[in-house]
Amino acid sequence: MTDQPNQHPGINISHARPEDGRHTEVTVFGFWTFLMSDAIIFALLFATYATMVNRTAGGPTAAELFDITNAFIETIVLLASSFTFGMGAVALKEGRVGGVRLWLVVSLVLGLVFIGLELREFAGLAARGATAQASGFLSSFYVLLSTHGLHVLFGCLWIVVMLAQISVFGLNRQVRSRILRLGLFWHFLDLVWIVIFTVVYLPAVAT
Amino acid sequence: MNTSMLLGKLSLDALPFYSPIAAAGAAVIVFGGLGVIALITWLRAWPYLWREWFTSTDHKKIGMMYVGLALVMLMRGFVDALMMRAQQAMAMNAEGYLTPDHFQQIFSSHGTIMIFFMAMPFLFGLMNYVVPLQLGARDVAFPLMNAISFWLTAAGAALVMVSLVIGVFSTGGWSGYPPYTELSYSPTVGVDYWIMALLVSGVGTTLGAINLVVTIYKMRAPGMKLMQMPLFCWTALCASLLAVFALPGLTVAAGLLGLDRYLGMHFFTNDGGGNVMNYANLFWIFGHPEVYILILPAFGIFSSVIPTFSQKKLFGYNVLVYATMCIAVLSFTVWLHHFFTMGADANVNAFFGIMTMVIAVPTGVKVYDWILTMFRGRLRFDTPMLWSIAFIVTFVIGGMTGVILAIPPLDYVFHNTLFLIAHFHNMLIPGVLFGLFAGYAYWFPKATGFPLDEAWGRRAFIFWVVGFYLAFMPLYALGFTGAPRRMAYYDQPEWQIYFVIAAIGALSVLAGIICQVIQLVVSIRNRDRTTSFAGDPWGGQTLEWATSSPPPEYNFAVLPRVNSLDAFEEAKESGQPYVWPEKYDPIEVPRNSMTGVLLGGTSFVLGFAAVWHIWWLAALSLLGVIGIVIARSFATDTTRFISADEVKAHESRWRTAVLAQGKASS
Structure with missing residues (x-):
């Protein structure tokens, strides 16, 4: 197509890389649409958590259980991984393969550390009898957090696949576009975590 | 029930020998399936089907497969309906021929199938086929994802069908309300089948909706502004956006119910701090937009059919676009009217009651627009138009009963009665199904090159419309006398006559369906006489008619330039409807891929293994999906080129057909 209709502000990169523009225009917009759908899933899980937070069925309450220190470390780790991914995006823009690889690996490690911290927290809670089966409150807590955690795990797998694709293909158009979408996904998970921190952990400390 | 490592809960007890009727139903599925497989093998059609259809990424073929799936599931869902009508006609002070448990399975599978595996695939099929053509595009935005969407939907449908043979289906209705559907009250695998079928097909529908959204926003022909899109594309856009935003509600509701059942959590249980009202809210936050996901594209079909057969332009295009958008937004503000009686505050009920009545306003605007499109038109009464007229009249009746139900105090009287059943069938059969049939008849010659037989179409139409009124008007009367829905039997003698009339209505619908089957056979048999390659049998106004019938894989050899609404009509009026340049360029199209079939098949196995707690198989198939x-993400050679010569050969063959037709008519 010679002319470029139907561009949306904010998500087109035609000015910087005209040859990538048409491709990313469609795929990145599609990925945003998917993220909106995913965001609704999280919104509904947040709403569910909000209605269940006091349904402890005589079991432990949020104030008794949650440890803000651990959640704070998790937050820092995840935010740092967003930063390192951003550094990877800069390297991608400048076409430095080594830089992209390095920052993807660092983000991957931080993502895995986050999952490890989350699993440690779950194990600690379960040891105190606070399992997902203990009450409606804990069911909604575990499901909200593991849905986010599984997303992070999926993101880690995606990073591994992208590292492999960089080795096989180099930074070709497909790979660049996929790393761009992976970045959207990764930052989206950060955003969700910040809401989790605000909705789940902070009120538990405040009371 | 014992569970083993190898087979989970699956054992020979799962076979349906608990009742001769269930066994007969299973036998029909098994032998019907084997018969189809034998026929295809005998015809040696497997390579053809695999090459041309199963692995196809062409939006037109995927659209036709969606419609084919929907027609098969329509038969299944209708048999369920017929069985219910027969049971209730004879179950006065008697047990009838179905056990209550079996009756419950039937109404649950009827609702689940008709909504998720008949209406949804039918609509997605028509949208898939028509939207890219109307936009002047060569395909949808993501052709392979389109195939994946279809095969996931098919996998969900297959899970429902398999439940007929292996195990049982849910008895919890299509909405699956807990706590009844929790493990303590529904210990069998029925609810698990329902959950898995919806989750698997839900992923497919979400992907399909994303695909249509992106196609409509990004793939329009050069020059086509949003307000120059045919109205069907607008309704497809709104329905797809609704699906993107609403389906998460179903995913979360069904997923959390599954977690309760599989992992012993307490989202919707009576004990342990569960809250059943959360389910009702989550389900209907999805469920009400779902109604508009179904009906908006049908409105779009009527908005395509009525102008064509009135030989006028659509009246009030702008207003119809705004009305469609209003309905799409408002559809998220009415969900609570599905449970007025569950104890919400009176003010809350009042709010949702008023919003429900407000949504009738844009719908009413649309009805007037269609009527005014017909006003002073030169009407032609081909079957698509007949379905549209029957829709307008019948739909208005259903709309008015809807306003009755929107008043909370009246809803307290009518809720859970057959009045409600009559109401929503009165919306969905004329609104959605008649729209689908109109679209099926309207676009059939586009997809195949030959029209559907008109005489058999009219017969089907008459039987369907008469059958609809006979089957559902008595249910209003029964609702007024307080007859509850979902009754396996009753002891009120005065009710029976209404149930008998309703059963006669169902038989009339059966006659209509038989006419449609005959219509298809007759049309195929007569195709040598009726085939027209020229591609514009109805005098259409939109771009899908500016192609040959059937259109080539690439749709448009030269992408049309659009600068007005009803681009094809404008082009005809300017005297230059078709563009045939001297020289053609090669066209890039996606290669076939078996990814869709593989993902559908693996997801089916995953769902089946989860239903029966065969965990090793579930883990294996999950790894398979990933x-x-x-593996597919490493594929590089994913497109091929159709050579300029091939394009030229097709275009000149089409040109000859168009010119020959022009001579014949002048």
Whole structure:
């Protein structure tokens, strides 16, 4: 197509890389649409958590259980991984393969550390009898957090696949576009975590 | 029930020998399936089907497969309906021929199938086929994802069908309300089948909706502004956006119910701090937009059919666009009217009651627009138009009963009665199904090159419309006398006559369906006489008619330039409807891929294994799904070129057909 209709502000990169523009225009917009759908899933899980937070069925309450220190470390780790991914995006823009690889690996490690911290927290809670089966409150807590955690795990797998694709293909158009979408996904998970921190952990400390 | 490592809960007890009727139903599925497989093998059609259809990424073929799936599921869902009508006609002070448990399975599978595996695939099929053509595009935005969407939907439908043979289906209705559907009250695998079928097909529908959204926003022909899109594309856009935003509600509701059942959590249980009202809210936050996901594209079909057969332009295009958008937004503000009686505050009920009545306003605007499109038109009464007229009249009746139900105090009287059943069938059969039939008849010659037989179409139409009124008007009367829905039997003698009339209505619908089957056979048999390659049998106004019938894989050899609404009509008026340049360029199209079939098949196995707690198989197929996606992401040679010569050959053959037709008519 010679002319470029139907561009949306904010998500087109035609000015910087005209040859990538048409491709990313469609795929990145599609990925945003998917993220909106995913965001609704999280919104509904947040709403569910909000209605269940006091349904402890005589079991432990949020104030008794949650440890803000651990959640704070998790937050820092995840935010740092967003930063390192951003550094990877800069390297991608400048076409430095080594830089992209390095920052993807660092983000991957931080993502895995986050999952490890989350699993440690779950194990600690379960040891105190606070399992997902203990009450409606804990069911909604575990499901909200593991849905986010599984997303992070999926993101880690995606990073591994992208590292492999960089080795096989180099930074070709497909790979660049996929790393761009992976970045959207990764930052989206950060955003969700910040809401989790605000909705789940902070009120538990405040009371 | 014992569970083993190898087979989970699956054992020979799962076979349906608990009742001769269930066994007969299973036998029909098994032998019907084997018969189809034998026929295809005998015809040696497997390579053809695999090459041309199963692995196809062409939006037109995927659209036709969606419609084919929907027609098969329509038969299944209708048999369920017929069985219910027969049971209730004879179950006065008697047990009838179905056990209550079996009756419950039937109404649950009827609702689940008709909504998720008949209406949804039918609509997605028509949208898939028509939207890219109307936009002047060569395909949808993501052709392979389109195939994946279809095969996931088919996998969900297959899970429902398999439940007929292996195990049982849910007895919890199509909405699956807990706590009844929790493990303590529904210990069998029925609810698990329902959950897995919806989750698997839900992923497919979400992907399909994303695909249509992106196609409509990004793939329009050069020059086509949003307000120059045919109205069907607008309704497809709104319905797809609704699906993107609403389906998460179903995913979360069904997923959390599954977690309760599989992992012993307490989201919707009576004990342990569960809250059943959360389910009702989550389900209907999805469920009400779902109604508009179904009906908006049908409105779009009527908005395509009525102008064509009135030989006028659509009246009030702008207003119809705004009305469609209003309905799409408002559809998220009415969900609570599905449970007025569950104890919400009177003010809350009042709010949702008023919003429900407000949504009738844009719908009413649309009805007037269609009527005014017909006003002073030169009307032609081909079957698509007949379905549209029957829709307008019948739909208005259903709309008015809807306003009755929107008043909370009246809803307290009518809720859970057959009045409600009559109401929503009165919306969905004329609104959605008649729209689908109109679209099926309207676009059939586009997809195949030959029209559907008109005489058999009219017969089907008459039987369907008469059958609809006979089957559902008595249910209003029964609702007024307080007859509850979902009754396996009753002891009120005065009710029976209404149930008998309703059963006669169902038989009339059966006659209509038989006419449609005959219509298809007759049309195929007569195709040598009726085939027209020229591609514009109805005098259409939109771009899908500016192609040959059937259109080539690439749709448009030269992408049309659009600068007005009803682009094809404008082009005809300017005297230059078709563009045939001297020289053609090669066209890039996606290669076939088996990814869709593989993902559908693996997801089916995953769902089946989860239903029966065969965990090793579930883990294996989950790894399979992930592995297939990763493997596909390494594929590079995913497109091929159709050579300029091939394009030229097709275009000149089409040109000859168009010119020959022009001579014949002048």
